[in-house]
Amino acid sequence: MSAVQLADVALLTSADGRRLLAELLPYDDRTALATGERLRRAGHPPALVTAALTQNRLRTRVAQRWGPAGAALLPHLLLTVDGAEQAPRPTVAALRAARFGRLGIGSSVADLGCGIGIDALALANVGLDIAALDRDPVTAAVATANVEASGHSDRVTVTSIDVQEQRDPTWSRYDAAFADPARRLNGRRLTRPESWSPPLSWVLALPVTNLGVKVAPGLDRDLVPAGTEFSVVSDGGAVVEAALYRGALRDGALSRSATLLPAGARITDADLTEAAPPIRSIGEYLHEPDGAVIRAGLVAAVAMGVDGWLLDPRIAYVSTDAEVASPFLASYRVLDVMPFSLKRLRGYLRIHGVGHVVIKKRGSAVDVDELRRSLRLERTASERRIIVLTRIGVDPIVAVCLAQEPAL
Ligand SMILES: C[S@@+](CC[C@H](N)C(=O)[O-])C[C@H]1O[C@@H](n2cnc3c(N)ncnc32)[C@H](O)[C@@H]1O
Known part of the structure; x- marks a missing residue:
């Protein structure tokens, strides 16, 4: 599949591009060539047809991962190959946004490594003002298109910058920060938190009281600082993410929580008893x-x-x-x-x-x-x-x- 280019974003966000995307049926490898041929014969520019078919393929792939609740969002979204892989399910992003929502409407959040903007949109949905930052210009352009198509341009500003190379950054001016570090490189999972981008220690050292950072579910618990909640979420029985929260984003004094979607059942370290469970042989x-x-x-x-x-x-x-x-x-x-x-x-x-x-x-x-x-x-x-x-x-x-x- 061809990578999404900056020029594709302009083509796809044009009136012709949006119309073409809206017309396409779910992607099917067996008919893609014929569909491309038909669209070119109908007079659509070849570059637009290729870009639209790539989007169509990515949307179909993401729809399977996101399930019906998330898939409803897709007609408004542009995707990149990496963005489609790394973006959270919208249901999970909404769960996190509800946590940030307690900061109060109009509070400001820096989204450090915003990707295609799924988390940023969820945060805007609960009334927060977001500075969405991503070092990759194509990803940032796609995030901008997604923000515009979702009607959130008044709440979300997307900028393409490398957050680690920001000179004199004043992160403390934000009410909160959220980071979802890239944990893959060339399709390979990066297991060491220091090889994530930005690295976990860099995120945790930010001078921001209210902080949320996505981490690997298998994170070595010794890396979880005191005063931080380690939150794990599953959806339909599969673990879909883990994150650390501190400040007002931490739930009370919790250190660990598990939330099960779609029902939202939750258990935390406050449910632990002094006594450990007995060890016995297998029962009924x-x-x-x-x-x-x-x-x-x-x-x-x-x-x-x-x-x-x-x-x-x-x-x-x-x-x-x-x-x-x-x-x-x-x-x-x-x-x-x-x-x-x-x-x-x-x-x-x-x-x-x-x-x-x-x-x-x-x-x-x-x-x-x-x-x-x-x-x-x-x-x-x-x-x-x-x-x-x-x-x-x-x-x-x-x-x-x-x-x-x-x-x-
Ligand atoms: C896991 S994705 C974020 C997904 C995002 N939460 C969403 O809702 O789609 C990580 C993103 O961080 C960006 N990134 C990595 N290092 C960065 C840095 N130093 N500065 C800015 N962005 C960075 C990558 O380009 C990538 O788009």
């Missing part, structure tokens, strides 16, 4: 905490909240004897537990007429794809099971389970 039910709960280090809070226990202090499986309904847990009814042995498991599944399995694992070195192949399930067998591979101490075990209806 096995529960798998949502990834946001695990990343936020709140498995103990969820376990205690359902009167549950852990099988192993280092493994995030919760167990109970009673059926529980928790938005933070996917629950399975335990049918059988046995030491892990491929031969034994294969025989068990055959005897029980199991033809379909979902394999889960924590604390197990077993290769799931390899195991699935080795189980040689009979496709005609109708029973379905959840197979949970884990360990108790050093002993690998397997629990054969049935899925419970999703809680709540």
